[in-house]
Amino acid sequence: MSVVAVVPAAGSGVRLGAGMPKAFVELSGVPMLVRAVDGLLAPGVVDHVVVVVPGDQVAAAGPMFGDRPVTVVPGGADRTASVAAGLAVLGPGTEVVLVHDAARPLTPPDVVRRVVAAVRAGAPAVIPVLPVPDTVKTVDGAGVVVSTVDRSALRAVQTPQGFRAGDLRRAYAGTPDPRTDDAGLVEAIGDPVRTVDGDPLAFKVTTAWDLRIAELLLTGAGERIG
Ligand code: C5P
Numbered sequence: 001m002s003v004v005a006v007v008p009a010a011g012s013g014v015r016l017g018a019g020m021p022k023a024f025v026e027l028s029g030v031p032m033l034v035r036a037v038d039g040l041l042a043p044g045v046v047d048h049v050v051v052v053v054p055g056d057q058v059a060a061a062g063p064m065f066g067d068r069p070v071t072v073v074p075g076g077a078d079r080t081a082s083v084a085a086g087l088a089v090l091g092p093g094t095e096v097v098l099v100h101d102a103a104r105p106l107t108p109p110d111v112v113r114r115v116v117a118a119v120r121a122g123a124p125a126v127i128p129v130l131p132v133p134d135t136v137k138t139v140d141g142a143g144v145v146v147s148t149v150d151r152s153a154l155r156a157v158q159t160p161q162g163f164r165a166g167d168l169r170r171a172y173a174g175t176p177d178p179r180t181d182d183a184g185l186v187e188a189i190g191d192p193v194r195t196v197d198g199d200p201l202a203f204k205v206t207t208a209w210d211l212r213i214a215e216l217l218l219t220g221a222g223e224r225i226g
Pocket of ligand 1: 007008009010011012022023052075076077078079082083101102103104180204206
């Protein structure tokens with residue numbers, strides 16, 4: 001069963017404020033994007049990776065991957081368009097597709113294994129999730145609390161998300177509305193989405209604080225996660 005991972009890495013990284021696309025920012029000397037790709041390849045369950053970068057970075061990104069099984073393509077205006085650009089180059093023999101944010105560079109191999117195993121076992125769509133530890137409230141435009149949400153039913157969603165290739169292609173057919181994750185599009189076409197355990201180390205690097213935490217984790221526990 002051929003498994004291909006699409007890695008959207010075409011974001012500008014404005015919230016990180018590093019003055020370059022987020023995926024190219026280095027963590028202990030290795031670009032986040034390369035760490036994310038190596039994390040996908042490490043468990044030996046992914047055959048090929050399609051990396052989606054800003055259009056003006058395609059030439060620069062290619063050599064970053066050496067002899068790894070990686071194809072680099074230009075992305076789009078939002079994450080959904082970038083993933084669609086990656087899906088467009090998948091061969092007809094692709095049976096399972098993972099979609100994994102470049103911005104989750106410390107994702108442990110076990111998360112990748114769990115997601116692929118669940119798709120192989122027959123689930124059309126699989127997402128790694130964590131319980132939400134904080135109390136969550138909705139607020140109005142003036143910052144006044146409207147309600148308190150029952151957190152026992154809430155989950156924070158990570159990547160890689162895994163799909164039977166045909167189902168993800170169907171979800172992305174046409175011009176999909178921009179979504180913050182891929183399972184959202186699969187939900188929209190009525191397919192069930194299964195959950196597996198995520199991992200705190202699969203957190204998304206969004207702000208400079210996240211980047212600092214990632215650096216500390218790599219230097220403080222390098223043997224375990226680096
Ligand atoms: O912006 P956010 O952190 O949600 O982005 C998640 C992932 O989507 C990142 O890896 C980012 O590079 C990618 N992305 C993309 N194309 C865009 C916007 C975001 O590939 N136009």
